[in-house]
Amino acid sequence: MSVLVVVECAEGEVKKSSLEVATYGARVAAMLGTTATAIAVGEATEASLAKLGEQGITKVLYDAEPRLKDFVNNAYTKLIATAAEQEGVQVLVLANSNIGASVGSRLSVRLKASLATNVVELPKTDGGQFVVKRGAFSGKAFSDVVLSGDRKIVAVKKNSLEARHEAGKTAEVVAFAAQLTDADFADAPKQVVMQEQTGGVLLPEAALVVSGGRGMKGPENWHLIEELAQALHAGTACSKPVSDVDWRPHHEHVGQTGITISPNLYIACGISGAIQHLAGVNSSKVIVVINKDPEAPFFKAADYGIVGDVFDVLPKLTAAVKELN
């Protein structure tokens, strides 16, 4: 019996969301009186994997097959399933990311496991049950879900818990070979295209997000959003009407049918706060709304607000951040 954590890596490093997932897995292992092993996917260095000890991982399995650098659904599923069988897994933990959801759902069938995605808290294990809290109704509610299978898979929502960093602790990195064949790579990507991100911060991973709506009046004004985001080291986002008219690319659209995010801070600039937009961002820990319309519905969901013109307010905020830094 063990806890297995899937850690996603890119350009040699473990992703921030996977450090959170590793922390989650280690804490579940402690609750169950066992240890947490990780299986790494993507491109990782041995040093970055060993550092997972800081999150409480004791052992990291890593298959250095070069074709695993980019996401391949079948190959990743087989790799993780093989590791799960080898480790006699009881609980498998992964990120609620596009990779996590893609392999998690296939793994739940292959391993005959109960699966919960969008999980926001550590499980409750009272009375022999395994109950997780997850987001539902596009962030408008939560549900406590009982995972009744002998095996459980938990996909943890980003920014739901802070990654632990116990300096100096290291994990043992162990070579792992899942005996993958060419057939396992039949759905390998033909091409991977990375989009430019403001300040190099990926929106789905961002702890801080600055977002703009139609109140920004046009794409030529987006430098005001980007300047504040860069000063804060934040990701940038936009509302649906903005991506619909191509002021900003689709991958920045947050909302009910866009990306759902849960950063520590969400700054909404010139966004009125339609219920569909709120659904994508209302699990942010702190919401700031800047809008010249004092009746904008978003103020009802905000923690802090400024009634004012974004073109006047944003430069002042950027200057204040620079001063603070």
Added chain:
Amino acid sequence: MKFLVCISNVPDTTTKISFTPDNKEFNKAGVQFVINPWDEYALTRAIELKEANAGSTVTVLNVGEADTEPNIRKALAIGADDAIRVNAAPQDAFFVAEQIAAVAKDGGYDVILMGKESIDYNGFQVHGMVGELLGIPTVAPAMKLDLAGTTATLEREIEGGKEIVEVSTPFVASCQQPMCEPRIPNMRGIMTARTKPLKVVPPVGDPARTQVAEFALPPKKQGVKLIDAANAGELIKLLRNEAKVI
């Protein structure tokens, strides 16, 4: 080419969410139900591809009780050819996936499409479960889908970018923006939808693997703290010293 499009019946996107007094179930009273917005991308793209590939058909599948039929008819009005309703309330993602896989196996479908997730339970699970149950590739979430013979080229969203993936039929894809512009039914479609076949079949498969113990609403916000626009920089100090988020 035979397309199977799976649709969910979900509360309208503007619905204020509430639950029954014991918090065990969603309170449906007075709520308008619609086709899951993510599924509309799958449905419209399937119809576009049907129109581009002569002799193709689009079948709509819903796992739900009789009250979902208005939205199944709406999907037929948008352009699907026929529909199947698995007569059961959806229990969990695995239960739904088993129903879809059973229908797909019997029907010999080439392309199985659905939305990325439903806007009520937000599982983002069914696509992978169906693919695994059928032993065929899954591409999720897909932003673009083109077909040339039995080869499909898809753009799959990854964090920070996209992958271009090629798969052969049969396969499963879950769809999202900007795959297409969802269509709305026209009067002719609404009239013809009334006579299109809608088959009702019993559920199959195993018990659900997850159970909802309780629903809860998020804690109420304390209320907004307003900062004078003339002194906007004060906000940054509050975010550092009071909210401690920067």
